Amino acid sequence: xxKILSALLVLxxxxxxxxxxxxxxxxxxxxxxxxxxxxxxxxxxxxxxxxYANQETPTxxxxxxxxxxxxxxxxxxxSTDKAPSAAQQLVSQQVSVALGSYGxxxxxxxxxxxxxxxxxxxxxxxxxxxxxxNNNHYFRICxxxxxxxxxxxxxxxxxxxxxxxYCLAELGNDYDVGLSTYFQQEFEKLGGTVISDFFPxxxxxxxxxxxxxxxxxxxxFFCPVSIAYSTQILQQAAAQNVTFPIxxxxxxxxxxxxxxAKGTNVKVVxxxxxxxxxxxTFDTGFKAWLNSNAEAMTNNGGNDMISAVxxxxxxxYYTALEALxxxxxxxxxxxxxxxxSVTLTGVSGAIQFDETGDAIRTSAYVKxxxxxxxxxxxxxxxxxx
Amino acid sequence: xxxxxxPYLLSGxxxxxxxxxxxxGYTMVYGILRLINFAHGDxxxxxxxLMVYLVASGIPLYVSIPLVLVLTAFIGFLxxxxxxxxxxxxxxxxxxxxxxxxxxxxxxLVLYITGGLNQIYPTIPWISNSVTIFGATTKMxxxxxxxxxxxxxxxxxxxxxxxxxxxxxxxxxxxxxxSQLMGIKINSVISTTFVIGSFLAGVGSMLYFTNYTTVIxxxxxxxxxxAFVAAVFGGIxxxxxAVVGAFIIGIMExxxxxxxxxxxxxxxxxxxxxxxxxxxxFTFALLIIILVVKPTGLFGEKTTDKV
Numbered sequence: 001x002x003k004i005l006s007a008l009l010v011l012x013x014x015x016x017x018x019x020x021x022x023x024x025x026x027x028x029x030x031x032x033x034x035x036x037x038x039x040x041x042x043x044x045x046x047x048x049x050x051x052y053a054n055q056e057t058p059t060x061x062x063x064x065x066x067x068x069x070x071x072x073x074x075x076x077x078x079s080t081d082k083a084p085s086a087a088q089q090l091v092s093q094q095v096s097v098a099l100g101s102y103g104x105x106x107x108x109x110x111x112x113x114x115x116x117x118x119x120x121x122x123x124x125x126x127x128x129x130x131x132x133x134n135n136n137h138y139f140r141i142c143x144x145x146x147x148x149x150x151x152x153x154x155x156x157x158x159x160x161x162x163x164x165x166y167c168l169a170e171l172g173n174d175y176d177v178g179l180s181t182y183f184q185q186e187f188e189k190l191g192g193t194v195i196s197d198f199f200p201x202x203x204x205x206x207x208x209x210x211x212x213x214x215x216x217x218x219x220x221f222f223c224p225v226s227i228a229y230s231t232q233i234l235q236q237a238a239a240q241n242v243t244f245p246i247x248x249x250x251x252x253x254x255x256x257x258x259x260x261a262k263g264t265n266v267k268v269v270x271x272x273x274x275x276x277x278x279x280x281t282f283d284t285g286f287k288a289w290l291n292s293n294a295e296a297m298t299n300n301g302g303n304d305m306i307s308a309v310x311x312x313x314x315x316x317y318y319t320a321l322e323a324l325x326x327x328x329x330x331x332x333x334x335x336x337x338x339x340x341s342v343t344l345t346g347v348s349g350a351i352q353f354d355e356t357g358d359a360i361r362t363s364a365y366v367k368x369x370x371x372x373x374x375x376x377x378x379x380x381x382x383x384x385x
Numbered sequence: 386x387x388x389x390x391x392p393y394l395l396s397g398x399x400x401x402x403x404x405x406x407x408x409x410g411y412t413m414v415y416g417i418l419r420l421i422n423f424a425h426g427d428x429x430x431x432x433x434x435l436m437v438y439l440v441a442s443g444i445p446l447y448v449s450i451p452l453v454l455v456l457t458a459f460i461g462f463l464x465x466x467x468x469x470x471x472x473x474x475x476x477x478x479x480x481x482x483x484x485x486x487x488x489x490x491x492x493x494l495v496l497y498i499t500g501g502l503n504q505i506y507p508t509i510p511w512i513s514n515s516v517t518i519f520g521a522t523t524k525m526x527x528x529x530x531x532x533x534x535x536x537x538x539x540x541x542x543x544x545x546x547x548x549x550x551x552x553x554x555x556x557x558x559x560x561x562x563x564s565q566l567m568g569i570k571i572n573s574v575i576s577t578t579f580v581i582g583s584f585l586a587g588v589g590s591m592l593y594f595t596n597y598t599t600v601i602x603x604x605x606x607x608x609x610x611x612a613f614v615a616a617v618f619g620g621i622x623x624x625x626x627a628v629v630g631a632f633i634i635g636i637m638e639x640x641x642x643x644x645x646x647x648x649x650x651x652x653x654x655x656x657x658x659x660x661x662x663x664x665x666x667f668t669f670a671l672l673i674i675i676l677v678v679k680p681t682g683l684f685g686e687k688t689t690d691k692v
Contacts, residue, residue, distance in 0.1 A: 034501075035500075035501055036500075036501025036602075037501060038503075038601075040500070040501035040502055040503075041503060044500075044502070171662060195645075195657050196659065197645075197659060197661040197662065198659070198661070198662040199661070199662075200662075200664070200665045202603065202606060202607040203607065204597040204599065204604065204607070204608075205396065205400055205596075205597060205639070206597075207392075207396040207523070207596075207639075208392075208393055208396050208639045208642035208661070209642060209661065211392040211393060211396070211521075211643060211646070212642070212643055212645065212646050212661065215389065215643075215646040215650065216646065216649075216657070227503065228503045228599055228601060231503065231505065231598070231599050232597055232598065232599050235597075235598045235599075236596070236597070238515075239513075239515050239522070239523060239596075240522045240523065241515055241517075241522045256502075256503070256505075259505065260505060260598075298500070299500070299502075301502070
């Protein structure tokens with residue numbers, strides 16, 4: 001008995017040795033995303049895109065060697081005081097390149113640590129201009145807030161016929177405040193009036209802000225806030241029977257928000273990066289993957305609706321692979337040097353970087369929620385010259 | 386003027402009632418144990434999460450509502466037994482640190498269970514309906530909250546003044562050791578206090594989350610803090626003080642959120658000044674002023690009102 005047991009133990013010890021012998025060398029890609037906090041839902045959906053891309057293409061050939069791609073996760077907790085330690089975590093894991101983050105404020109907070117370690121970062125949906133400004137290591141594959149603010153202001157003024165806009169942003173949140181300001185500038189240039197308010201972090205009573213908008217006879221309520229706040233605003237707006245449409249930025253593009261608006265009579269209009277149906281191959285593949293993976297399904301909010309951020313996460317992963325191939329090495333400094341010249345046709349459109357490291361994007365998708373079915377519907381593709 | 390102020394007043398009274406239900410828990414525990422129970426706001430949040438999961442598991446509302454209240458009361462009881470009772474003779478600071486520990490434990494447990502995703506609170510019929518009152522549209526729960534709060538407070542005051550357990554509570558709050566010598570089982574009195582406090586927090590969470598439908602692990606922090614401020618504001622240890630304090634805080638913060646509109650409509654300012662940004666700052670500044678003028682809070686002097 002004892003002999004058999006010891007033989008089994010020896011075998012058990014040997015098995016991993018064989019497994020290791022087969023393994024390819026590993027290249028690490030950092031995932032710098034929020035998995036908790038106010039933007040946790042969005043961060044998880046963005047990560048899903050990367051995970052799907054990783055399971056679709058798990059290896060990459062750098063130089064003449066085939067490497068296995070390993071995603072290394074760090075939760076920046078949607079907060080600027082947790083972001084530095086998440087960034088340091090990825091730096092100490094020696095990732096070749098990092099992807100993220102959902103939310104501009106955390107991206108800015110973590111930026112310096114990547115810079116010091118010479119690790120390039122590919123911003124996925126952080127739209128604030130500050131992220132890539134005055135540095136060489138931060139790149140970005142999405143459009144920027146001045147562009148998004150202009151598109152939204154034009155849409156509100158010309159398509160919705162609004163003349164008075166009420167803007168609500170979270171105090172001290174770079175994304176909210178930035179986008180709100182760009183919207184205000186453009187809307188006032190067009191000849192409209194803007195009233196803007198800020199709410200403190202952690203607030204959940206938006207009834208008074210909604211009353212403010214009603215009292216000022218606002219034609220549109222612009223709230224480019226985190227998912228957690230936007231669901232509150234939508235439900236409270238529905239309870240107050242507001243007459244103005246609610247306008248938002250890319251953060252609102254989530255099935256969580258669509259679910260909150262389902263069954264109400266609130267009109268929601270947003271701009272975003274990707275519309276379901278633009279790339280059928282990606283759509284079907286991604287949905288099939290979600291349906292076969294219970295954890296992924298939960299992280300996507302319980303159904304298989306595709307968020308734009310997932311498509312962006314998918315594109316970011318392939319951008320990173322292209323950069324690794326172009327660098328011909330897993331050294332992060334080489335990847336950084338190779339990134340500016342990387343081009344790619346992703347599911348969300350063509351990706352090419354300009355001299356600040358931003359993707360050249362000229363169009364945004366305008367979407368609205370069908371409140372009967374709880375689905376996002378395509379309205380228009382908006383371009384600004 | 387009235388039609389301008391009224392919607393803000395309505396929001397203020399409603400949120401004030403919800404703060405009051407939480408504040409009572411703080412003030413009762415303080416009255417008896419001289420302990421600031423920092424975990425109270427999180428008990429409130431856990432009650433919200435319980436409701437989300439019970440309803441999601443298919444239990445009908447008429448079962449899950451009482452079940453949530455019972456479970457919340459039980460959690461309060463359990464926290465006291467596990468984290469505070471063993472520290473009865475320890476310095477007060479140790480108990481307070483233990484309370485902070487419980488608070489973070491609850492938050493992180495919920496973070497683990499929900500995965501950090503915000504949960505949408507189930508719709509409770511009737512009280513979620515929209516109603517229009519004096520030209521302001523709001524949810525039914527907004528109207529019900531102040532009445533339900535007052536009703537519960539009266540029931541509580543009756544319990545404290547007229548029943549045997551209430552008499553025991555008053556005795557314990559006056560003098561801990563003496564009442565023990567007189568044969569009062571202080572452990573059961575303390576447990577009862579926690580059960581009542583948590584039960585009211587459970588009721589408060591139903592009203593609060595019906596209005597503000599998103600629950601995440603940090604949802605209890607801000608209402609908890611405001612309720613604590615209300616309890617101090619009214620004179621900690623005093624139940625009427627906590628209730629009045631909560632209503633004042635709730636109304637104040639909503640009036641300040643709407644101050645721009647009120648001043649604008651009254652013709653006192655030409656364009657909005659963005660005063661809503663300062664709603665919390667104003668509220669807490671008011672607290673400081675009141676405490677400087679009246680260090681014991683509004684109702685803090687009458688020591689007989691402890692519990």
